[in-house]
Amino acid sequence: MIQRKQTIYLFLAAVACIVCMCLPLGTLQLQGMGVEPVLYNMALVQTEGNSPAYDFAYLPLFIALAIPAVVALVAIFLFKNRKLQARLCSFNLLLLLVWMALFAYYKYFQLTAIGELQQTWSSVLPFVAAVFNYLAYKGIKADERLVRAADRIR
Numbered sequence: 001m002i003q004r005k006q007t008i009y010l011f012l013a014a015v016a017c018i019v020c021m022c023l024p025l026g027t028l029q030l031q032g033m034g035v036e037p038v039l040y041n042m043a044l045v046q047t048e049g050n051s052p053a054y055d056f057a058y059l060p061l062f063i064a065l066a067i068p069a070v071v072a073l074v075a076i077f078l079f080k081n082r083k084l085q086a087r088l089c090s091f092n093l094l095l096l097l098v099w100m101a102l103f104a105y106y107k108y109f110q111l112t113a114i115g116e117l118q119q120t121w122s123s124v125l126p127f128v129a130a131v132f133n134y135l136a137y138k139g140i141k142a143d144e145r146l147v148r149a150a151d152r153i154r
Contacts, residue, residue, distance in 0.1 A: 010072045014068075016126070017125070043057075061103060065099050
């Protein structure tokens, strides 16, 4: 039963999280400065001269995105326990919402004091992962209803 559509949705959610962790979320337009720091999920990277400077204050973004990626990959192989798989999908949705709230907090409250953040397309990938998790959750629930209906007929 690993070849269900939920498996594809969970895999795509994990891939979206991993790709978002690797790509920059945006560049910071500073007022009056020529250097533009780049925001990643793990740190704010400033390249001044030859050595980059890292600000790891944004590490919670990385953690809030790494956990759903791992949980989605684990949930793929829990196809025999649909209830646990559905709970893990719900947990992933919650963590992705936490990531979105953290990103909004950093963007609108912390980074606006420094400059303006120009987002890249990769900052939308956690939302895409949340949609895939929701679709997987709906598919798992549909499978559970189908199994219960088949048990009722027997």
